[in-house]
Amino acid sequence: AQTVTQSQPEMxxxxxxxxxxxxxxxxxxxxxxxxxxxxxxxxxxxxVIRQEAYKQQNxxxxxxxxxxxxxxxxxxxxxxxxxxxxxxMYFCASLSLNDKIIFGKGTRLHILx
Amino acid sequence: xxxxxxxxxxxxxxxxxxxxxxxxxxxxxxxxxxxQQILGQGPKLLIQFQNNGVVDDSQLPKDRFSAExxxxxxxxxxxxxxxxxxxxxxxxxxxxxxxxxxFEAFFGQGTRLTVV
Numbered sequence: 001a002q003t004v005t006q007s008q009p010e011m012x013x014x015x016x017x018x019x020x021x022x023x024x025x026x027x028x029x030x031x032x033x034x035x036x037x038x039x040x041x042x043x044x045x046x047x048v049i050r051q052e053a054y055k056q057q058n059x060x061x062x063x064x065x066x067x068x069x070x071x072x073x074x075x076x077x078x079x080x081x082x083x084x085x086x087x088x089m090y091f092c093a094s095l096s097l098n099d100k101i102i103f104g105k106g107t108r109l110h111i112l113x
Numbered sequence: 114x115x116x117x118x119x120x121x122x123x124x125x126x127x128x129x130x131x132x133x134x135x136x137x138x139x140x141x142x143x144x145x146x147x148x149q150q151i152l153g154q155g156p157k158l159l160i161q162f163q164n165n166g167v168v169d170d171s172q173l174p175k176d177r178f179s180a181e182x183x184x185x186x187x188x189x190x191x192x193x194x195x196x197x198x199x200x201x202x203x204x205x206x207x208x209x210x211x212x213x214x215x216f217e218a219f220f221g222q223g224t225r226l227t228v229v
Contacts (some may be wrong), residue, residue, distance in 0.1 A: 102167075103155035
């Protein structure tokens with residue numbers, strides 16, 4: 001069975017700083033995908049970044065990047081130059097082929113002006 | 114491209130009443146998910162469809178919850194009768210497929226259900 005663990009329920013950082021959100025996961029599959037989703041107060045879940053497990057290179061999307069450590073089953077999200085609009089809940093999720101998307105409990109991120 | 118549409122946005126009902134939620138996925142998306150998100154928690158998968166067939170409903174409380182996806186497009190999720198603990202946001206998501214390049218899920222805005 002898949003599990004996803006986010007150990008930071010809440011974080012706050014000043015605008016323009018860099019913040020890292022932690023995520024660990026467990027799966028018995030060799031081929032799987034990892035995601036970070038953002039959920040602002042509007043409730044709509046928005047995909048921030050995704051990583052294919054077979055790719056060694058860490059994914060990046062503008063100010064968002066991941067540190068994917070496959071052996072340690074760790075998948076952290078780094079937000080550089082944080083902006084007020086980054087304030088949201090962030091969910092780490094995993095998808096194994098022939099299985100379902102599993103979400104962590106989330107990290108509430110506050111960007112302070 | 115239109116996103117995943119859900120209705121209603123909000124619903125308040127009394128316990129033991131019935132309620133139904135509707136979802137229209139992105140056109141062409143074969144996979145449709147219904148998630149339950151209780152306040153302060155991550156989404157929990159209730160049911161997953163591939164076209165009009167159920168792939169996974171292991172966490173669906175089948176004594177009170179039901180879902181269907183007729184013709185492999187729109188889907189409805191029903192609760193009958195509702196309990197207080199059903200108060201949550203119900204999220205619908207769709208993906209092009211479960212495998213390959215179309216695996217990422219796109220979400221609707223959700224329906225916030227309050228049972229009083």
